[in-house]
Amino acid sequence: MIKHTMKALGVAAIALAVAACSEKADEPKEAIKIAVAGPFSGPLAQFGEMQISGAKKAVADLNAAGGLLERPVELVELDDVCEPKQATTVANQVVSAEISFVIGHLCSSSTLPASDVYEDAGVVMITPASTNPEITERGYEYVFRTVGRDDQQGPFAAGVVKSLAPTNVAVVHDKSAYGEGLASQVNENLKSMGVNVVMYEAITAGEADYSPLIAKLKAESIDLMFFGGYDPELAKIMRQGRDGGWTGQFVGGDGVSNNKIVEAAGEAADGLIATQPKSYDGEASNAALVAEFEALGVNASDTFVLPSYAAVMALSEAITAAGTADTAAVKDALRKQVFSTAVGNIQWDGKGDIVGGENTFAAYLWKKDGTAELKTF
Amino acid sequence: MADQFYLFIQQLFNGFTLGSAYALIAIGYTMVYGIIGMINFAHGEVYMISSYIGFIVIAALMMMGVDSAFLLITGAMIVAITLTSVYGFSIERVAYRPVRGQNRLIALISAIGMSIFLQNYVRVGQSSRDIAMPPLVEGGWTFGNPDGFEATLTYMRVVIWVITIAAMIALTLFVTRTKMGRACRACSEDLGMTNLLGINTNFIIALTFAIGAAMAAVAGVLLGTFYGVINPYVGFILGLKAFTAAVLGGIGSIPGAMLGGMLLGIAEAMTAGYLSAEYKDVVSFGLLILVLLFRPYGILGKPEVEKV
Amino acid sequence: MMRNPFVAALIPAVVFVLLALPILGIDLLNESLMLKIQAAPAADWMMIIIAAVAIFFIQLFRKPIDAGVTTFKEAVPSLNLKSYLVQPKVMRLLTIFLILALFLWPFLYESRSGLDISIKVLIYIMLGLGLNVVVGLAGLLDLGYVGFYAVGAYTYGLLNYYFGFSFWMALPIAGGMAALAGFLLGFPVLRLRGDYLAIVTLGFGEIIRILLNNLTSITGGPNGITGIDRPTLFGLEFNRKLRDGGWDTFHGFFGIEYDPIYRMIFIYLLALILVLLCIYVINRLQRMPIGRAWEALREDEIACRSLGMSRTMIKLSAFTIGATTAGFAGSFFAAYQGTISPESFVFIESAIILAIVVLGGMGSQVGVILAAIVLTVLPEVAREFSQFRMLMFGGLMVLMMIWRPQGFMPMTRPHIQLNSDKIQKETAQ
Structure with missing residues (x-):
């Protein structure tokens, strides 16, 4: 009996205390809050950096111009470490804190479960990086993105592979929503283009030793390997591949296309070809913006900096057009007009995808000095 | 046909390298268990810390202009072994000595807490991202048919084997031939009696932790250089596998740890090479369960008599 | 052989600094494709210094701290509550009240x-x-x-x-x-x-x-x-x-x-x-x-x-x-x-x-x-x-x-306690 008492006391006390604490968090605030959710720690933190620097600059610019609807704009940074479970927790936190707008998430495997929460709670979510098609295929009204989809990147990447005229191709992925999604798209497209795909395999992300994979590549006489996944894994594969005597061509998607991969793989990364959303830093209309980013120490050519900036800017225009921060009105406003942004003109369709998204991908050749060159195939 | 043979040889090379790592780290687990009957969950993190120390030394030397791989690795080895031994000793002093003699679960929880603490300590002190080192030792021998399958044996792999074997021999000599080694063996047989006979058991226990840590440091520098990439989380899974290897070989037995480590490494490489890389961990644990079903004390383990 | 207590306290602090130096005090990084090290930000050094000083003082005042810890180890809070709530009526009422509270609080807050x-x-x-x-x-x-x-x-x-x-x-x-x-x-x-x-x-x-x-x-x-x-x-x-x-x-x-x-x-x-x-x-x-x-x-x-x-x-x-x-x-x-x-x-x-x-x-x-x-x-x-x-x-x-290795509320099996203080202490262990 005492045990019940004690237990009840304990739970009640803690629950009440917590409830009391969170009461304070539910007070109405003046500023319009925009949450940025992405990996700010962990192995993919460099992508989170791109995302947050774009968003921060956008919010700073907005506030410098007088804010939004005469209210200051506040950025709230939430870390999901690119894990589905953390992403759900972060999504719940966003809803608890009554934040109505989210720029994020970054990894498709985070965006998918988080968007369930946002749609249910009526929070507008714009992802500047997630390319998995399913995100916008579920009839959700509150979900948008400022990049293309993997069923557009896939055919593009397959085209790149085909133009390299390989004899035997291996397609490898890391089983993540993004990696496997992209790899399966590439695989199907390659097959329909008549390219000889000999291997379609999965690796486990986070492993240290990929020598069995390298041995397989050699044994099957593969001369080109496409990898659907992120740069930490491909860096190790490339390094161990060259070490193990494999001389074939590596091709990857946007998950590997950043200079961290050259840092991790060194010389082995030389010659990597990666597809990613086009980099708009070369556009004349962006020249001033790029210079401002450089003054802040941010490289505007990093994949997700400008899409993130564009997401915030487009959102702010929609809020202004709607005249209110009420998400039901904003989500409609986002579909009503064409936004002129740092990543070109964006018009969102009913699903939340960019109209004309198939033209937003490009291929880059990475060199061992850490720079990438735009390549046309 | 010949291609299959060379593929097999390649997997053997992979297996021996992996096995050396497991063996070196497993020694730490088995020595500690043998002497005080506790599973040192924090040992994997000790390995990880030694990798970081190794990287730091190599970075410092490279910044000072040292180019020779030999000097870089040797320097890293010396500093890493020294500092990591002090880590091992300190961890024992702080987290395990106060709970010695009590229920083994308490020591276990303390060890798990220590493991979490160390992992995050490194994550706070460094960052959670991967840190990479340019390959120091490049090149190797190739065997086989250039048109078919070529097995590559990199020099670095040979370095790993040679140093591992040297470390094992050194440890065995220490344990069997020196007076302190004899004290270690005595302590693992019967701690109480050894204490009564006048040996400073506290010192011997501390020494055991330090030696285990030193072995892990050897592995840390070698593997860090070999794979070239480290982050605060590499210690955990490696520690788990090494612990499995130690149990496989018979926990408490040093030759058992070496044997278990090698066996596990080769089993993993073969599974990854011929079956599927995804299930190699399943096979490792499955192998462990199988062995324990028929030999409940591990391959070289001695059945312990429980006294009533 | 009496060891100078200051030296005895200094040694752990020094060892700590030695251990923390590479991990906390130095930052390992990849910069322009090379492996480099640099001194960690001042905040990390502050952490090392504060911790070292703390360790020094803890070791210096070891004895009183240990005594305090021992009392914490032996305090068993369940004893106090038991004596208060020993009447069944009170217990039952309290339990019902608390369970009700647990069911109702989400509707209020x-x-x-x-x-x-x-x-x-x-x-x-x-x-x-x-x-x-x-x-x-x-x-x-x-x-x-x-x-x-x-x-x-x-x-x-x-x-x-x-x-x-x-x-x-x-x-x-x-x-x-x-x-x-x-x-x-x-x-x-x-x-x-x-x-x-x-x-x-x-x-x-x-x-x-x-x-x-x-x-x-x-x-x-x-x-x-x-x-x-x-x-x-x-x-x-x-x-x-x-x-x-x-x-x-x-x-x-x-x-x-x-x-x-x-x-x-x-x-x-x-x-x-x-x-x-x-x-x-x-x-x-x-x-x-x-x-x-x-x-x-x-x-x-x-x-x-x-x-x-x-x-x-x-x-x-x-x-x-x-x-x-x-x-x-x-x-x-x-x-x-x-x-x-x-x-x-x-x-x-x-x-x-x-x-x-x-x-x-x-x-x-x-x-x-x-x-x-x-x-x-x-x-x-x-x-x-x-x-x-x-x-x-x-x-x-x-x-x-x-x-406190025995946990928050060590399990006590049903037992009888005699009123003598000394026996009470023994059975509580």
Whole structure:
């Protein structure tokens, strides 16, 4: 009996205390809050950096111009470490804190479960990086993105592979929503283009030793390997591949296309070809913006900096057009007009995808000095 | 046909390298268990810390202009072994000595807490991202048919084997031939009696932790250089596998740890090479369960008599 | 030979600085494709200095600190409360009042994050109680408990995803599957001694996780299963929009506006009922012969065997009951989160649940509940120090083991206390 008492006391006390604490968090605030959710720690933190620097600059610019609807704009940074479970927790936190707008998430495997929460709670979510098609295929009204989809990147990447005229191709992925999604798209497209795909395999992300994979590549006489996944894994594969005597061509998607991969793989990364959303830093209309980013120490050519900036800017225009921060009105406003942004003109369709998204991908050749060159195939 | 043979040889090379790592780290687990009957969950993190120390030394030397791989690795080895031994000793002093003699679960929880603490300590002190080192030792021998399958044996792999074997021999000599080694063996047989006979058991226990840590440091520098990439989380899974290897070989037995480590490494490489890389961990644990079903004390383990 | 106390205090501080220097004091980084080091930011150096000074002073004042710790070790708070609440009427009233309070507070304080934490706490309480049976009562060191948790969660997840099973239909099946897993695990480990048992159970836990991670076509691989249905109130759904083929939504049926918090309150109440049920059942089991058999096994396995008790039955029953509880908790977790993925079921979760049991005091239900609350709420509350959150968590585990190894509420078996002070002290140990 005492045990019940004690237990009840304990739970009640803690629950009440917590409830009391969170009461304070539910007070109405003046500023319009925009949450940025992405990996700010962990192995993919460099992508989170791109995302947050774009968003921060956008919010700073907005506030410098007088804010939004005469209210200051506040950025709230939430870390999901690119894990589905953390992403759900972060999504719940966003809803608890009554934040109505989210720029994020970054990894498709985070965006998918988080968007369930946002749609249910009526929070507008714009992802500047997630390319998995399913995100916008579920009839959700509150979900948008400022990049293309993997069923557009896939055919593009397959085209790149085909133009390299390989004899035997291996397609490898890391089983993540993004990696496997992209790899399966590439695989199907390659097959329909008549390219000889000999291997379609999965690796486990986070492993240290990929020598069995390298041995397989050699044994099957593969001369080109496409990898659907992120740069930490491909860096190790490339390094161990060259070490193990494999001389074939590596091709990857946007998950590997950043200079961290050259840092991790060194010389082995030389010659990597990666597809990613086009980099708009070369556009004349962006020249001033790029210079401002450089003054802040941010490289505007990093994949997700400008899409993130564009997401915030487009959102702010929609809020202004709607005249209110009420998400039901904003989500409609986002579909009503064409936004002129740092990543070109964006018009969102009913699903939340960019109209004309198939033209937003490009291929880059990475060199061992850490720079990438735009390549046309 | 010949291609299959060379593929097999390649997997053997992979297996021996992996096995050396497991063996070196497993020694730490088995020595500690043998002497005080506790599973040192924090040992994997000790390995990880030694990798970081190794990287730091190599970075410092490279910044000072040292180019020779030999000097870089040797320097890293010396500093890493020294500092990591002090880590091992300190961890024992702080987290395990106060709970010695009590229920083994308490020591276990303390060890798990220590493991979490160390992992995050490194994550706070460094960052959670991967840190990479340019390959120091490049090149190797190739065997086989250039048109078919070529097995590559990199020099670095040979370095790993040679140093591992040297470390094992050194440890065995220490344990069997020196007076302190004899004290270690005595302590693992019967701690109480050894204490009564006048040996400073506290010192011997501390020494055991330090030696285990030193072995892990050897592995840390070698593997860090070999794979070239480290982050605060590499210690955990490696520690788990090494612990499995130690149990496989018979926990408490040093030759058992070496044997278990090698066996596990080769089993993993073969599974990854011929079956599927995804299930190699399943096979490792499955192998462990199988062995324990028929030999409940591990391959070289001695059945312990429980006294009533 | 008297050692100068200052030197004795200085040595640990110096050793600490030596150890912390490479990790905290130096930053390793990749810059322009090279491996470099640089001095860490001033904040890190401050940490080293502060910690070193703290260590120096702690070592200097070792004796008084140790005395304080010993009193903390021996204080058993349950004694005080027992004497106050010894009258049955008071106890019963208090219990009813508190249980009522637990049921009613969400309606008064509609706080989403409070409910979120409470549900998490209740899930961990369930897990802690289940593992308590295996580790605390039967003394079997299970390091793979999270595997049963995963079996329960994925059973519901898969049944829902492929066959549209509702939560209520899947709940008993999930418990059953987990029980089966526990039963199957029990067989190979029958012969194994303490630590071998630990590693084998750990292996099982990992095998289950790896299988879930790799069988992507069935289990969804690393992305897991999303869109799992939430529990319904006799068919009334707590969603914004009605699913195809559903009867009606909760807010539609009652004619009120949709608010996500209704679902949370509903799930919270369900969890509360489940937990209370668990407590009751396990409490009963503890007092039955099977419970006594578990404790006998924990105390002395050889004596058990010599008394003719079936070791097999005792171990298997402990595993099975523990596993079933985890299975229920798992299916509940899946229903609450709506998405499950293998990374929720990693070894560290087993370690945390084990810590809950040991921290609470092995075998003590109340202690386990308290420990579950502490170990769940603390990391949430410390989210602001997100950097140091896990660091403090690990440190706290170590400190608790050093300072109070018997746990918050060490389990006391029913016993008679004679009024003499001295005898009271002895029996309390």
